[in-house]
Amino acid sequence: MTVPILFARDICVTIGSNEILKNVSLSLPKGSLKVLIGPSGAGKSTFLQTLNHLIPHDSGCLELNGKEINLNNKRELYAYRQQVGMIFQDFNLFDHLNALDNVAIALRKVKGVERQTAHNRAMQELKRVGLEDKATLYPAELSGGQKQRVAIARALAMDPTVLLLDEPTSALDPELIGEVLAVIRDLTRDGLTMVMATHQMDFARALAHEIVFMQDGEIIEQGSPEELLQEGTSSRTRDFCARLVTAIDDKR
């Protein structure tokens, strides 16, 4: 068996008397796309944020390429975070920097890449997400979909081995979702290892290698989309998706 790229073992997070995550473990083989689904409040977002230690866990451990990360060592933590890129629901582009500098800043200040080289690299990443003509625009001048694509370019510029995506299309207008999903689809084809929380079931069904269903801070089920979503199977995941669909139909 090959060593997974990223392995989270028995992650527990308690805030006050609330158990947000209860012994959540996840193993990410190279090149895989795992999709986290589940009702809101299930802990998907919290779990993703524990994976790069934006939220510290109370117990459990993180392993990158089979090596446990010592999260108390600041230097090791910062190096680890460079390896694990993150895409946020509300983009979090740096508002005072234009698209190009948003992508280049971490290259320059974290990796110490010289200005011109960093800009060239940033331009290359903006091209990859189809935004080379928006390089000089500021976040306030970009649409939601464009902002999220810049955010993806910013993460990719650091050459991450894993990308975490926290509902990357949830804050977008319906007509802008497609452009972001297209970029993510290209990344799966390039073989980037990713974990993504999403409600885009069609996307998950088509591209996920594995669907992970979470509820109340626990992983309830995981398996391939075929196993969990096929007609006739009785999985919690399928129930949830069916309810999701009815909810949408009811609204109509």
Next chain:
Amino acid sequence: MDPFYTNELIPALNRGLVMSTMLIIPSAFFGLLGGILVGTFRVFGPKPIQRLFNAYTAIFRGVPLMVQLFILYYGLPNIGIYFEAYTAAVIGFILCSSAYNSEYIRGALLAIKSGQLQAASALGMSKTQALVWIIIPQAFRRALPGCGNEMIYLIKYSSLAYIVSCIELTGEARAIAAQSFRFTEAFTVVACYYLLLVSIATYLLKKVEKRLAIPGFGTK
């Protein structure tokens, strides 16, 4: 023209203007820098440092500047610390202005969404790097109108320097007025000097604001 103006008042006030400028420029610069540092520590520093700078701000905003200057110039020699009048005045102005500016900066820092810091951390930035390259540049732009206001105040409270015998604009005007008993003329002219200084500062601040303007931050 009345020789009182050309031979006495104007040369004295010009002398005072030089001294005032020498008080205002370093005080404004280091007051702003100090404000950024103090404000940042008050929001993002470790708890004990936060408390320390909160106390500093409470004291320097809570005690009249004139009293602070008296303590610096007349009080500290009692414990063996001697300052020149000019130095005492500048130190007093910097400490006071830093305290006020820190409050503008603090407000601006609190207004920055936590996602900015998260995104910076997620890219592998240390907290210091995130503050220096991401958070403070944004907060500074938001705080600029407030800090500019503080600089305008500073121009006027720099007149307090004369009470610790650092003779600047107001000090010169006072001396001339006392000598000649022409209070109205002396203080009317000195008022014009201050108005001019404030106008120049306002103009420069507007320029800086324009220069730093970014879509989504202030001026369109």
